[in-house]
Amino acid sequence: MVLLLPMQTSYLNTSGHIYDSEFINLVQLSQGSVKFDERTLFLNQEEKDFLNGQKIVEISDSIVVFKNKEKWGLIANLPKEEYIKGNVKSHELVLPSTVQGMLSNFHGYNGEAAPVLLGHESFIDLEIFVKVNEPDKRHAVNDYELFIYQGEKAAKLLSQYQELDQLFIGDGHHRLYTTSLSKFKQTVFACVMSFDYLDILPIHRLLGEVSDEMYLHALNFLSKKFELEKVTADSVLPKGHVRMSRGRDHYLIRLIDLASDAFWNNDIYRLNTQIISQAFRSFDQAEIQYISEEMLKNSESFSEQDVILETHALSKKEFIEAAKNDTVLPPKSTWVYPKFPSFLLMNKYQ
Template sequence: MNINAIKESFINVSGNIYDSEFINLANVEHNQIHLDDRTLFLDEAEKSVLNKDKIENYDNTIYVYRYKDAYGIICDLPIEEYNNGNVRCHELVLSDTIQGMLSNLHGYNCEVAPVLLAHKKSIDYQKIINSGKYTKRFEFKDLDMYVFCGDAADEIIKQFSDVKNLYVADGHHRLYTTSLCGFKSSVLSCVVSFDYLNIMPIHRIIPDVKENEFNKAKEFICRRFDVLPGETPLCKGRIRINYRNESFVVKLIELNSDAFWNNDVYRLNTQIISQAFRIFNTDRLSYASDSELKGEDYSLSQNDVLIETYPVDKDEFIESIDKKCIMPPKSTWFTPKFPSFLVFKKYQ
């Protein structure tokens, strides 16, 4: 596997840590953040605050980090590794999303949210840190960053020479977009061992379901499926349906087929969402990770149907991808994800 040091990069040294989903692209001019009228989802006051975050420039750099007891690196991935199949994917991409991303690439000059790529090899990052070959160390909340430049970065890169494949945990659209882009040949990447990653479930919410509609769906489910009490623990093949004050667990029908057909999300989509609730356009659904659902700020409306799922096992995830199976969208949620707006990679 070929990975590269980041030719021209910046690290946000303000001490502010932003959510991994915050922002993917930004502009840097004269070694300062310069968000302008192209950034539509932020108002002028918000952009003014962000533009005051201080950044430092580092060239030919690999960043080693420790974040919530997980170790990994921030590097540059040549898109050729994705094009030739060495970076393995598990989700389809959406054309509308790709079109928007392609357009945005022209309006900015820095990536600020790395794609998340996993590998099987165990690497002793603490040993790399203990070598003391880093140029500088930064301490943030729950996160330590070590800047390795030049020859020290090359030594880290060599440890990936025998890694045959990387697995996309997050960033399918950004990788595919770069593969279509004529002026951008690499992707800012967070590369981490499966040892340090957890796969969390992504739950489904069907909004605004009337009581009579829910009762019809429940009647169908009770006729066709094994239904268990709501407090029954979830495991592979079981989902929990919650509506108002009602909760019950449904055992999905196991199919006499391969791992793809018996993927929980695929079975949920085909057996429950489409057949029981008669929803054939998943655009109607909304999604919540386990941490979001348990967060203080998250709440459901009275007529929302919440469908809780069980996470995909790591071995099942790897086996499915190695067999070139494509999982349904929103099948996995990997944690921990590296923060956004912390490392900036200049690409034009």
């Protein structure tokens, strides 16, 4: 049984602007407006003024059903006790440095601007629910249709989610873990979707501007220690392998199997320890860029000296089994898609 709650104090951005899910996680809300001030260092004054000027309307004590290109989901609040009790399954390692920064930011802001992403196995037919139950409010922007419910109709839909055994984190491990440590933040702003609507995509690695000397050193190391095959950019990438590309060079590298459990034999862990740290002598996570499938298609954005390490995605079955078995994978192991946009709905938590 999983408990979800209506958002007590929430806002809808009606400006018509829509932002990538990675844009902003936290927001300062005051007197029914966005109030970014001098504490926000990652935005310049012009950006703050633009965001502060966008019109938002209160939709408190509500849940939101949304439709995006035939995919449906629910926006609601998740009590942190559900995560603490283990009803929300995680699969990625959380980093202490990230948690420390988030705890500080939770104090500095009072609202969430992007929900965590949670998946579930059973199918809940939100399309039928919307057809049968007239929303209290509607809103549309770009490819998103929002159906806002309050009162009895909201409770009716949330009761269906109580029949779920568990939820699975698609995105937001650090936000959920950090909230569980907080004394004042009791809920997490959440986007909840069936795995029928979600895709599990790989996250590739990029080492920027690798010198010819370092590249040749790595290639020599890999040729001695690994099964290495020269391939084309569009060759098949099997599980347990990495495709390494630099300029017009493309190699298929077979990762070394380890006599251990699923954590140590995870492709991302083996990529980190066998190739990035050993072959390229890179031990600083800040040196690694993370790129999605979509970014990978835009090859014009990469230089001839960038080294791209492509990984194989987990299947949905593997993803769910890993979480159920409490297998902890390295950070940035999976990209679960689609994610709800940032700054379209905002949830005030203090």
